[in-house]
Amino acid sequence: MLPAGALLLVFLTYPLALGTWLGFTDAKIGRPGEWVGLENFQFLVGDSVARLSLFNTLFYTVVASALKFVLGLWLALLLNQHLPFKSLIRAVVLLPFIVPTALSAIAFWWIYDSQFSVVSWALERLGLIHEYIDFLGEPWLARLSVIAANIWRGVPFVAISLLAGLQTISPSLYEASSIDGATPWQQFWHVTLPMLTPIIAVVMTFSVLFTFTDFQLIYVLTRGGPLNATHLMATLSFQRGIPGGAIGEGAALAMLMVPFLLAAILFSYFGLQRRAWQQGGGDK
Amino acid sequence: MSDKHDTRGMEYLQSLPRRWVTLYVPLAVFLFVLLFPFYWMVMTSFKPNEELVSRAANPFWIVHPTLAHFEKLLFRTDYPLWLWNTIVVSVVATFLSLFAAVLAAYAIERLRFRGSREVGLSIFFAYLVPPSILFIPLALMVFKLGLFDTRWALILTYPTFLVPFCTWLLMGYFRTIPYELEECALIDGATRWQILVKIMLPLAVPGLISAGIFAFTLSWNEFIYALTFVSSSETKTVSVAVITELVEGDIYHWGSLMAGALLGSVPVAVLYSFFVEYYVSGMTGAVKE
Numbered sequence: 001m002l003p004a005g006a007l008l009l010v011f012l013t014y015p016l017a018l019g020t021w022l023g024f025t026d027a028k029i030g031r032p033g034e035w036v037g038l039e040n041f042q043f044l045v046g047d048s049v050a051r052l053s054l055f056n057t058l059f060y061t062v063v064a065s066a067l068k069f070v071l072g073l074w075l076a077l078l079l080n081q082h083l084p085f086k087s088l089i090r091a092v093v094l095l096p097f098i099v100p101t102a103l104s105a106i107a108f109w110w111i112y113d114s115q116f117s118v119v120s121w122a123l124e125r126l127g128l129i130h131e132y133i134d135f136l137g138e139p140w141l142a143r144l145s146v147i148a149a150n151i152w153r154g155v156p157f158v159a160i161s162l163l164a165g166l167q168t169i170s171p172s173l174y175e176a177s178s179i180d181g182a183t184p185w186q187q188f189w190h191v192t193l194p195m196l197t198p199i200i201a202v203v204m205t206f207s208v209l210f211t212f213t214d215f216q217l218i219y220v221l222t223r224g225g226p227l228n229a230t231h232l233m234a235t236l237s238f239q240r241g242i243p244g245g246a247i248g249e250g251a252a253l254a255m256l257m258v259p260f261l262l263a264a265i266l267f268s269y270f271g272l273q274r275r276a277w278q279q280g281g282g283d284k
Numbered sequence: 285m286s287d288k289h290d291t292r293g294m295e296y297l298q299s300l301p302r303r304w305v306t307l308y309v310p311l312a313v314f315l316f317v318l319l320f321p322f323y324w325m326v327m328t329s330f331k332p333n334e335e336l337v338s339r340a341a342n343p344f345w346i347v348h349p350t351l352a353h354f355e356k357l358l359f360r361t362d363y364p365l366w367l368w369n370t371i372v373v374s375v376v377a378t379f380l381s382l383f384a385a386v387l388a389a390y391a392i393e394r395l396r397f398r399g400s401r402e403v404g405l406s407i408f409f410a411y412l413v414p415p416s417i418l419f420i421p422l423a424l425m426v427f428k429l430g431l432f433d434t435r436w437a438l439i440l441t442y443p444t445f446l447v448p449f450c451t452w453l454l455m456g457y458f459r460t461i462p463y464e465l466e467e468c469a470l471i472d473g474a475t476r477w478q479i480l481v482k483i484m485l486p487l488a489v490p491g492l493i494s495a496g497i498f499a500f501t502l503s504w505n506e507f508i509y510a511l512t513f514v515s516s517s518e519t520k521t522v523s524v525a526v527i528t529e530l531v532e533g534d535i536y537h538w539g540s541l542m543a544g545a546l547l548g549s550v551p552v553a554v555l556y557s558f559f560v561e562y563y564v565s566g567m568t569g570a571v572k573e
Contacts, residue, residue: 015421091560100505102523103545107321213414216507234416254417
């Protein structure tokens with residue numbers, strides 16, 4: 001107990017406190033900061049790039065998480081059926097989640113290349129476009145491109161976790177409902193989804209949390225460009241804080257993420273509570 | 285259409301064509317999209333430069349495969365060193381975290397001291413604190429401790445996300461081991477330490493493997509700390525080095541970039557393929573707990 005406690009205290013709790021404090025100082029690299037109160041936050045609120053990054057982060061998180069959830073649930077339902085090579089498929093599906101994000105992001109970087117993109121090549125051959133698409137060069141296109149890469153990475157996690165949840169649902173519920181004449185769609189809506197709700201809550205909290213604080217993908221693909229269109233709060237805080245040297249400002253930006261994270265954690269906590277209540281109350 | 289036992293029973297209700305449309309086709313599309321980037325990585329890393337930049341050729345296939353990119357990577361860059369750094373950092377950080385996590389998990393689950401439940405819960409929340417909000421203060425600490433640009437900077441900071449995760453996973457695992465076993469040992473006069481080493485750990489081997497694999501892949505994949513706390517080429521880890529060292533100005537050496545990405549991904553992929561079941565059970569277990 002002691003080693004873990006000490007380690008967490010020194011490298012987790014202390015940095016958290018330090019980070020909060022830094023957010024209220026004007027620290028720069030190589031010089032300790034002075035207390036400046038809310039100045040950093042006031043500056044950030046007035047800063048159009050910071051506001052844009054907040055918008056980007058929210059947009060990125062909402063769109064990516066929603067799509068990850070839908071696609072992940074779909075994939076989980078598909079995998080839950082009787083299939084040949086089931087375990088092999090399941091193992092393969094998880095691969096995007098296993099390999100280092102920074103490295104798979106390089107593959108996406110190349111796929112999105114403005115001159116040699118394979119997607120553009122294929123579309124041009126099919127006669128759908130006449131010019132190569134500059135995936136990472138235009139603000140909205142870039143946002144959608146990084147979201148696509150994020151979804152690619154996140155879907156396996158959602159799918160495999162939900163699959164584990166699907167397998168705990170008792171088959172007798174399906175039998176009972178089909179005797180009552182439920183269609184597959186009704187079964188999904190009235191049996192699968194309610195039974196899965198607690199685990200969905202937890203999985204999606206994780207997913208939202210990691211999407212919201214995403215850093216690697218953006219850093220590799222766009223570094224926040226074009227015109228800061230893909231800057232997330234995490235990447236902006238890195239850019240201002242480390243290469244830019246404005247530690248206080250970077251820390252303040254990082255701290256601005258905390259309220260959102262707390263909301264997500266509370267959500268997860270109530271999801272867990274509800275699950276406990278279900279396990280205690282219903283007989284499973 | 286939903287559960288495997290169920291499907292087997294009611295499969296006859298679905299005609300074969302319909303099964304193709306609702307199951308195999310979507311699944312094939314999913315698999316294609318999920319695997320395409322890997323295929324693309326492999327293709328690019330074996331392609332000679334002329335083919336990489338020609339729009340006329342079919343990009344999905346290689347006419348003259350080449351090992352030039354790998355050769356360049358292994359003999360004309362610091363790549364072997366980066367790989368070695370990654371291995372050292374991941375292995376040491378994993379063992380350090382496992383050790384701490386075993387003690388913590390055992391204490392929380394079995395010693396039942398006052399407030400152990402709260403400690404358990406706070407460990408879970410600690411896992412949810414993302415590195416993106418910790419790296420700035422941690423960078424300052426690393427500076428002050430004089431660890432900047434050393435492997436120790438990474439070895440000591442990785443446990444911040446590894447320990448909570450492993451502890452949480454092991455707590456769930458220890459809970460499944462019957463308490464009676466411990467009572468027997470206590471009656472036979474075993475000390476707490478003996479119980480932990482001789483009874484709990486052997487029984488918890490699958491849990492330890494899950495946690496270990498998970499911790500290893502997490503530290504192998506770590507990016508933001510490695511980017512912030514280390515700056516010279518000799519101490520970088522693979523993910524960071526490939527991005528920062530292999531890109532020279534505006535010239536992207538796609539072939540060697542891809543080769544680097546591929547080589548950096550292979551170790552975790554291989555490790556994962558040996559322990560898929562442990563990995564999946566670890567992941568889903570952590571979510572379900």
